[in-house]
Amino acid sequence: MPIEIVSEHPEPRLTGFCRGAGNALWSLTARAVRKRRFVLRAMLLAVLLAVVGGAVLLTNSYRSYAKLVDARLARGYLTSRGGIFAAPRMLRPGQKFSRDELAVVLRRTGYLETDSASEIWNGSFAVTSDAIEIRPANDGGYPEAVRLTFDRDGRIAEINGDGVTLDRFALEPEALTNDARMKEGARRPLAFKEIPTVLVQAITSIEDRRFFDHHGLDILGVA
Structure with a gap:
C-alpha cells in the first residue's frame, strides 16, 4: 500500500515585537485622524465665528451710518451751497x-425755521x-x-444771548450766487427724461462709467 508523505508548513505567526509595532502604528494613525478632525472642526468654528462677527459688524455699521445720513439730510446737508457771500x-x-x-432775512441767509440748531x-x-x-450753528463762539x-x-427792542444783554449780533453772511428758494427747500422733482442727456453722461462718467451695464454691483469696478 503506497504511503503519501505530505510536508506541512505552519503559518507564520507574528511575534510579540511585530504585534507591538502594529499596535503602535495603529495608535499613531488613529491619533493623527483625531488630530486632523479636531483641526478641521476648529477651522470651521473659526470661519463660522468670523462670518457671524462680520455680519453683526456690517449690520451695526449700516444702521449707524444710516442714522447719520438721515440726520444730516434732515438738517439740510444737500442744500448748503458755496459761492459769493455778502x-x-x-x-x-x-x-x-x-x-x-427779520424772519425773511434769516431764511434768505440760510437759517432753518425749526426749534433745534443745525x-x-x-x-x-x-x-x-x-x-x-436764533440758534446759531455754534462754530464761531456764538451763544447757544x-x-x-x-x-x-x-x-429791535432788545437782544439777549444766553441770558446776557447784547449790544449787537452778527448774522451769517448771505449768499449772493444762490437762489433763496434753494435754502428754503423749495424744489421741483424731475423725471429722468427731463434731465439732459449730457448731464446724465457727465455724472455717470465721474461716478460709475459702467452704471448702465450692471445691476447695482460692479464686480469689475470693485476688483
Missing part, C-alpha cells in the same frame, strides 16, 4: 427791523408772537440762543 448783517437794538422782515446750515430760528429766537424782541414801531 458782508455779515449786524443787528443792534433800536434798528428798524420788524419781526416778519450743524450744516448757519443755524435755526423760531418765531413767537413778539420775538425771534439769541432772543430778539421788537417794539410796536417795528424796531
